[in-house]
Amino acid sequence: MSEAVKSQTAPVAEAAETLTVTINGQAVKARPGQTILEVAKENGYHIPTLCHFDLANLRYVNEVASCRICMVEDRKRGRLYPACATPVSDGMDIQTNSLRVIRNRRNVLELILSDHPFDCLVCWKNGDCELQALASEVGLREIRVKGERHQVNVDTSSLSFIRDSSKCILCKRCVTMCSQVQSVNVYSAVGRGFNSVISTAFDLPMIDTNCTFCGQCLSVCPTGALAEVSNIDKVWAALTSGKHVVVQTAPAVRVALGEAFGMPPGSNVTGRMVTALKQMGFNEVFDTNFAADLTIMEEATELVHRIEHGGRLPILTSCCPGWVKFFEHQFSDMLDVPSSSKSPHEMFGSVIKTYFAERQGLKPEDIIVVSVMPCVAKKFESARPELMNEGVSDVDIVITTRELARMIQEISLDLENLEDTPFDDPFGESTGAAAIFGSSGGVIEAALRTAYEIMTGDKLEDVNFTPLRGLEGSKEATVSINGAPIRIGVASGLGNARKMIESIRSGEQVYHAIEIMACPGGCIAGGGQPYHFGNMELIKKRMEAIYAIDDNAEVRKSHENTAVQRLYREYLGEPYGQKAKELLHTTYTPRRKF
């Protein structure tokens, strides 16, 4: 696999050398090592691609050159080359749109589509499919090739996503994502020739593999071969069931939902999203950000407790269900290291079905909690037996940002032009610290704002821990609390997480607290968000929007959330106390390493 992935670091030393290449009759400059595709792009020439994707910020590029859509002609040598995987050489005379190139591209696409189901109208990827868009771009109107087809074979075993190998075009983006970026290695090419498919070890159903359900594979899949398990029908059924239906929305949803309605990346649509949810008929629209503040109370107190009582360090954040399952498989001998705190939406579900139910005079089984999450792993998480209380799940239904967008479209709302509505009381209040939970580095920054004040008793003047921000896969900082250095590590992307945990296991690095998010960049790039197809510029915009919410917030420390304070006063007692541990903490299960 390593030959398919190359490091994107530019060759600095040889940069002085310049090549001259002709593209469509125009001479352009190029650097050695650049591909034809890169040079064409720099000079404004568009070459259609399919299997190619470039995670520049992650330094990974998928260039298996398996689809052959990007073939261009070198007139000097009289041959066709895949632009994505062919380095330029001096004097190349490239044609990106000659008749020969166009005919070839059409033939290749016809061959790909000759083994593809023609159910686009009812396919879950309809409108978001790169293969469909390419057929439109190329102007294909007929498939002349009638050949053998792969049988439809749908794996619905997991609660998070579906795989249909008949829609797979073997581009291996999912393999690159899962193996190279995430280091999870669920997928491999299995079999040979026409029978080869992307499958799992022993062709196991997804639920029996070490899949973390992070969903990054489906974020980059160009076709309908991977899709989330849709719970849209369950939500509509809940809303007409006569039960009390409560919805909560995660911090990262509000800065990405607008993209599904043609709004620019990074648009903050919080108030409009609440309006849409109200119109759908939810009894209450609450904010998971409230529960993020609650999570900080528990996690920060647990951190302080471990530091002051000689407990196990470092503490690892436990908000990310993909990370939790990864840890259970890979580091099953270290299950006492992660914080025992449940993730925010699960804490919320627990509070809704106890405190809120009692206040409203409702039975827990008569309440349905729906979570809108940027994540497909949350679907698996919500069914974990550890997250049930007397047979009742904390959270009943999880839908993704994409599913919410579809529901809003189903009821013909124009999100962009809706009025703003505030979240409902009492769980609508949240702080800037909660907002940044959606971004890599945000959870630990929020925890530090609170832990600092608990440990020192002083007011923290500058709440911005900027070294912990940004899209870098691994970040670290040392913070001085009561004169003692507290070492903080942050990793996003499971490959980076693995390296960081291995460094503490070997004793090479010492940290007091580590934040991990499974998706590169954090929840803003989650597997349930509008498809990013590897475009990290998009993720950057979402990240800026998250920090802008924090910047503009009046209250920026979780422990200053008055609704959270009231919840402890009226119901939970002390943070990390007996009742809080009962309702807001969980346990982990060792799983097999693959």
Next chain:
Amino acid sequence: MPDGRTDNPQLIALQTYLNGLDKDEGSLIVALQRAQELIGYLSEDAIFMVGQTLNIPVSKVYGVVTFYSFFRTRPRGKYDIKVCLGTACFVRKSPAILNELATLLQMEVGTTREDLKYSLNTVRCLGACGSAPIVQVNDDLYANVQVSDVAGIIRRYLD
């Protein structure tokens, strides 16, 4: 099998062999060949052991196993029956012999029977074209086989 611990003598022998190899992808094919020699096929336990000892993801090991036709993921039967479909045997009607075997043994060609007694496969030339058609059962070779001989051959391998 909990990771790395087993009472199975074949797997213990495999573990000993694997421990002496370089822990990288270069060792994969020899490791799989040795595992198949020891166990007769590549069981899930064997594939896990190879992957985990050599630090290669199990999914990738499985991908390699399914790529090469030499590797088997199911055990072979006690009696491994091969019918030659090479040119000489073919023109002397070996397909009819193959059909007769499949009918009498009540199994599909290319499979191993549920009771693990018989495997029935085809081969391309055993180098004895002068005696075509040829049937091989484990190390026994049968030359100039007629359809009417098949029942008699099977009777020797009933236990």
